[in-house]
Amino acid sequence: MHIPDGYLGPATCGAFYAVMLPIWTVASRIVKKTLKARQVPMLAIGAAFSFVIMMFNVPIPGGSTGHAVGGALVAILLGPWAACIAITVALVIQALLFGDGGITAIGANCFNMAVVLSFVSYYVYKAISYNAPADSNRRVVAAGIAGYVGINVAAILAGTEFGLQPLLHHTASGQALYCPYGLKVAVSAMAGEHLLIFGWVEAVVTALVVKYLQKQAPEVVEEGGV
Amino acid sequence: MKITTKLWIGLGILIMLSPLGLILPDHFKAGDAWGEWGTDGIEELVGYIPQGLERLSSLWSAPLPDYAFKGWEEKGLGGLSFAYIVSAIVGIGLSALIVLLLGKMLSKKED
Numbered sequence: 001m002h003i004p005d006g007y008l009g010p011a012t013c014g015a016f017y018a019v020m021l022p023i024w025t026v027a028s029r030i031v032k033k034t035l036k037a038r039q040v041p042m043l044a045i046g047a048a049f050s051f052v053i054m055m056f057n058v059p060i061p062g063g064s065t066g067h068a069v070g071g072a073l074v075a076i077l078l079g080p081w082a083a084c085i086a087i088t089v090a091l092v093i094q095a096l097l098f099g100d101g102g103i104t105a106i107g108a109n110c111f112n113m114a115v116v117l118s119f120v121s122y123y124v125y126k127a128i129s130y131n132a133p134a135d136s137n138r139r140v141v142a143a144g145i146a147g148y149v150g151i152n153v154a155a156i157l158a159g160t161e162f163g164l165q166p167l168l169h170h171t172a173s174g175q176a177l178y179c180p181y182g183l184k185v186a187v188s189a190m191a192g193e194h195l196l197i198f199g200w201v202e203a204v205v206t207a208l209v210v211k212y213l214q215k216q217a218p219e220v221v222e223e224g225g226v
Numbered sequence: 227m228k229i230t231t232k233l234w235i236g237l238g239i240l241i242m243l244s245p246l247g248l249i250l251p252d253h254f255k256a257g258d259a260w261g262e263w264g265t266d267g268i269e270e271l272v273g274y275i276p277q278g279l280e281r282l283s284s285l286w287s288a289p290l291p292d293y294a295f296k297g298w299e300e301k302g303l304g305g306l307s308f309a310y311i312v313s314a315i316v317g318i319g320l321s322a323l324i325v326l327l328l329g330k331m332l333s334k335k336e337d
Binding site for chain 1: 230274276287289290291310329
């Protein structure tokens, strides 16, 4: 889901940077108000976890690859605003150092994976796990569903960004200037892959870690994020 | 053992296992992620390289492109796996360090 340089036109890239600047500002203000000093090492682990889980490319035999993001887990445990910051850091390092995701697309990639994935997962988890005790299985299920829904909404959004490009930018003869695939192809490809395969990876990873933390550190699950 | 220590050990294991993210796609002949093809790949798919895409795709030259060392393309899966692990360590180290610094600046002192 890391949109590379060249796939989004300047208008889309600029728009997403413009959207992300106030979001990053608000995120730092809210995290400043709500994050406790003892939660900081956990947030650093969250960023590290997201970075490494994105390196586990899962193959579709003979087809493409994809991966989990880990954003759902960070959002569930530390809140969507803190997750937004942690995933942003991982995505910026991936773009600058490893060329994974474009420099021009940092705004869009952060909007999809650091913001939308985090917030959708967080609220799905909150809705399903409402009032459940920290050690209940309902929290594990809620975490899995949250990861599945969150990554799929983010993937469909990325597909939409790809798919809008031929409409926005093309030559007089109709050749695309940036991503050549339209909405129908791009959204079905991104949605299909994530609904069928990569969404389940995010679901399983998120649920398993929540299950593990219920046993090893129930206070982390109980505290949850703000 | 503190939970953060346990989780760091878990991350260490994930780092050592990370080359699976390279080896499995290779084994199952899976290509690039959708929408992440290089200019050659896109020419193969649609028959031309979109002009804007060609111009922007070379905008940035990352020091460890695709989690590999430059010039190690011929080293095979062993070399690539080694570079992948080094990349994971560098990436994880930097991500955690930056978040720790940001967190120190932002978080409440009183607990």
